[in-house]
Amino acid sequence: MARTAEPVRRSRDAAPEQNLVWGSGSLRELPAMTDVLDCRRVLAVASRSADPAVARLPGLLGGRYLGRWSDVPAHVPAHQANLAVGSAQETHADAVLAIGGGSAIGLGKIVSLALRLPLIAVPTTFSGSERTSRYFVTTDRGKETGTSGRVLPRAVLYDPDLVAGLPREVVAGSGIAAVAHCLEVLCHPASEEALASAREGLLLLWDSLASLTGGADDLSTRQDALAGAGLAGHALHELGRPGVVHQICDLLSTRCGQGLLYALFLPLVLRAYGDAADGARAALAELRPGVSAEQAVAEFAVRLGLTAEADPRRAASAVGLGAAELRPLLAELSVAAGDRAEAAVFERLAASC
Template identity: 40%
Template sequence: MSADLPADLDGLRVVLGSGSLRDVPAEADRLGARRVLLVAGGSAAAHGDTVAALLGDRLAGRLTEVAQHVPVDLAERAVRLAEGVRADLVVTIGGGSATGLGKAVARETGLRIVAVPTTFSGSEATPIWGLTAGGRKTTGRDPRVRPTTVVYDPDLFRTLPATLAATSALNAFAHCVEGLYAPDATPRTDRWATAGVALLTGGLARAADRLPDLLVGGLHAGLVLGATTTGIHHKLAHVLGGTYRLPHADTHAVLLPHVVAANAPAAPQAMAAAARAMGRADHDVAGAIWDLGRDNGAPTSLHALGWPAAAVDDVVDAVLAAPPPNPHPVERPWLRALLLAAHRGDRPA
């Protein structure tokens, strides 16, 4: 690994190294856990099998069903299982969906989490939870849901499909950019954000040996997301994902360049910081992000994700019902133009 962990981890314990998946039982021991609930399904099922075998009789139960945006009924079943097996620790292996399900359990039970991420979204470093019911996604912050320990095993990322790696990294990129213009940004979060932008840019720009930068860049992004207030980008991603079931990372990848272009005139200092971190003398942050996505095979339009432009006013209404803080005022014409530009998917001018 060539990328260094941030000096300030905000109290998060991080275990990093090739083969560190096998350290999960030792982390459970360190936390005094004897009845572990394991969340690992889908593409992470095999990794879950490995940890389950290593845990032996400390494995109290296992969840193999995970879903994006964490449906409430799935969360309720997970909580019942945790209580039924008298779990004293949750271990999650997978992307944001697995981590999010573990957080739903922790929020209701107070159990600690050991998270083993397999994507770059950074959810493992945040106190943010999210649940979806009736086509609407609700999010909140609760210190109980922030994992106690994060185990990063680079070997788990080496088989990540290139397109998923790109969209996941752009999801993390969005955390960093919004952190730079967040109303509660601080010098510490700015350091995390600019370091994250630089690492993610470098990782996405290289065809080989990109993993260290993307992995540590995602950690920086999670630290930023956990410490700052999100703006219109995340609000739109949650509305589109929760209501229209659009894939989470893909939606972030499509929206980000258009949100950046729309906000840039109102956030010149943040854009200048992002441009410096990206090495862009022309300050074309929005266009550069769009290029990174396209060059790495990420989708570039909401149309390609199946979202209909005819739904634009429904989305605008949902956002305006509870508009987030944002550098540019969140107004109907501005928001419609942003969404329609993302639907078309042209490179931001």
């Protein structure tokens, strides 16, 4: 069974204001963003999937471009994070440019945090991590998470050209994480800004993700998906804490794909929240009138191609996540919960397995 990670570390570092650049071709604005941040030695952190964007960096940044850290494994292993931090130190970088999905942006956050460098993010998937102050690293004790205003990217460039032609599994796996951000926020007594961002983000993601996984690849749909993901990440940042489903998926993410985990647990977690999920249920009722929230999310996961089974318990058992393993894990999470209400959600979830 996966071991529980250390409790989330929360920092009082103030989050900087983010410069958001939108639109087709916005990667061309990268030089202007480095000027605004007064960056002269920029190290890129980018996985191989970002090769086309990285190939443009020497022309865009000229002598400001130091090169690229390309070893970007999933789950930000501590060993790789240390090597990337060392590389940034050796090259005397004064900024980090993360291009890619959650893994690249997550690694960029660790380098930024360790060396107190400004971070610029160019997302090429739909997880929304570029708008959050949450970071994590995987050690031999599991996935350890924290929050700090210092990891919030100072600038984010949303270029829909960079997400054209994404594989269906990437769209679905990253997008369902952003949907989870929205639904979790709507299950909490959050600020109106957080709740409004979550509702709007969910609306944009619901239609655009289904269209993209269904074969559409037009500019407007890609823009909507990026906008929805950004709003989802911002909502989670404003909430200031990971939700129940995030904590579960963090701990099990080395077992199977994180997108699949969100698809399996979101319906179960919504049910376990009880009356606290009324805000999420109301938002989903506008998208799927006459269908329960739990069923709407389960069917949405099937539509995205994440699962072939609309019953999340049967789907979880099919990938080896049965009650015998989940109940002890959920019991540990309940003990470590930040408050009694959260502990009760874990307890109800364990009882329903």
